[in-house]
Amino acid sequence: MARTAGSHSDITGPRVREAALRLFARHGFAAVSMRQIASEVGVQAGALYNYTPDKQTLLFELMRNHMNELLAAMRPDPAGSPSAQLDGFVRFHIAFHHARPDAVFIAYMELRNLEPENFATIEALRRQYETVLEDILCAGVDAGLFDVADTKVATLAVIAMLTGVTTWFRPDGRLSLGDVQDQYCQMVTRLVGAPGGSV
């Protein structure tokens, strides 16, 4: 068992994933070659295959990793009221996605480049995340706090609205991330017909 301590694989492995994430987000999975990724890492193309069985799996692992991090980070306070939970969800979604623009971009844009089996896995994780929000909405409706015609539709509407932030928000722009979070909280609060959202 040689080269366990000073091994480069501890360094090269993450660097491969970082380069792939950045390049896939920037140019798209199909438009990026293994040689481009390798060149970014400072290695020959063949060396990448020490870290991934193939290009498809490299994409899949990036997406699965992102979704797992998302689900792990999202822990709604079970003691909070539905309104507080909804508020927390909105702020969390905006902040978490803003911190990982490349991973977000890939997770939403490269789904069609996944093989069916991999697609199903990512899709399941995505639905799991949506369920977190839907449960909050259902709890609010049950408590008579929210007025939502269809919690499934409202869930998808809110998530689409929140995810859209990543396409235009720039930290050096007119509004701070906190401003944006505040505004979206108000809009979502009103959207679900919760009290406290009126004029």
Place this chain on the structure above:
Amino acid sequence: MARTAGSHSDITGPRVREAALRLFARHGFAAVSMRQIASEVGVQAGALYNYTPDKQTLLFELMRNHMNELLAAMRPDPAGSPSAQLDGFVRFHIAFHHARPDAVFIAYMELRNLEPENFATIEALRRQYETVLEDILCAGVDAGLFDVADTKVATLAVIAMLTGVTTWFRPDGRLSLGDVQDQYCQMVTRLVGAPGGSV
């Protein structure tokens, strides 16, 4: 001037664009080859160059065409109230986008595959469309009908929310297109703090 009547170009041209639209939407611009498009049309790859100078322009024309159609079809009733105009915008956006899923997909997903000049053109058209909605929101705020903290943010939030419909709505599903339009109208009405959106 021979072959003006029985010319194939009247037939092949549209067929090229249809095939490209479908394939680009399904697999992504970078993942689709000119030979695939040609094969779909029933022609050799070289024949495509009678109808487009290159692959990039083919994509660009599809996107520009879609945006132009979108802007031409979007004519808010200048006599209507801001609330009625907003309602009309929501219903129009959902219906128009649902009728052209492939073009919508391309217009939102393939922006990064456009060369800078082409990107700027499409981006300008997109902003033109957003301005239609923002003007409605501004009119509503000026009339004291809407309560919106930031019309730009609200515009982007509403459009992201509406466009998201195309990713999940299926006409053979639980809800009809009309149901979805109704629900989004209510959610948007509440989101902008307009009267008539409360419980």
Place this chain on the structure above:
DNA sequence: CTTGGATTTAAACGGGTGTTCAGTTAAATC
């Protein structure tokens, strides 16, 4: 029926693709 231009083919161009693998390098263990 010939003509001439629109339309398409077939082949070629230079270059890039994902992936494999024998061989080289270099670091950790004995």
Place this chain on the structure above:
DNA sequence: GATTTAACTGAACACCCGTTTAAATCCAAG
């Protein structure tokens, strides 16, 4: 210092890429 083995190179594999071009085909007009 010899041995072991993870890490990497460099070349090759078979194939696909967008685009160009000369030649063939097709068909309305004269």
